[in-house]
Amino acid sequence: MNQKKVYIILLFLVINITSAHHTPNLNTIYKELNFSLEEVQDSIVIEAEQLVSIGENVLGKEIFLSKECAESWRKMKHDAMQDSITISVLSGFRSYNKQYSIIKNKINRGMNLKQILQENKLPGLSHHHSGNAIDIISNSYKLSVDFEKTQAYLWLTQNAHKYGFYLQYPKNNKSGIMFEPWHWYFKE
């Protein structure tokens, strides 16, 4: 290895260590949002640390899930295909920071937090942090309640439980969150 390469590697290490050090934790995020972390403490979803890739989604973005969820997803997708059903994951794991940056972007565009929270969860409250939640699409590029009308959705309602996947927000769910036919969580 020549000296130049060593310097480049060292530079990368320094950058990585510094950025890791500056990663805001939930305390910092909530302080910046001016929102009480204590108020939501009981609902915090632990951020997954060990993730595996399931490849890219239709938009070319790499999707990560917990190992168990990924394995089960692969089986389910394969079996669905045997029944001529196409399903794919649009989004899987999302970090606290990613969730924060989604919110921050909307604040920067002039929305207030109350408006934003009707569309997005506070960092720490999304089940996508666990690596065990997936947003499923069939022949579409975006999430829609119309997913309910697809053969893929019908197949999922009949088969997903065999692979440990459940609809998190069914119609008229107790949490008061709107019906999300695309959002499934994995339970071992």
Ligand SMILES: [Zn+2]
């Ligand atoms: Zn979701």
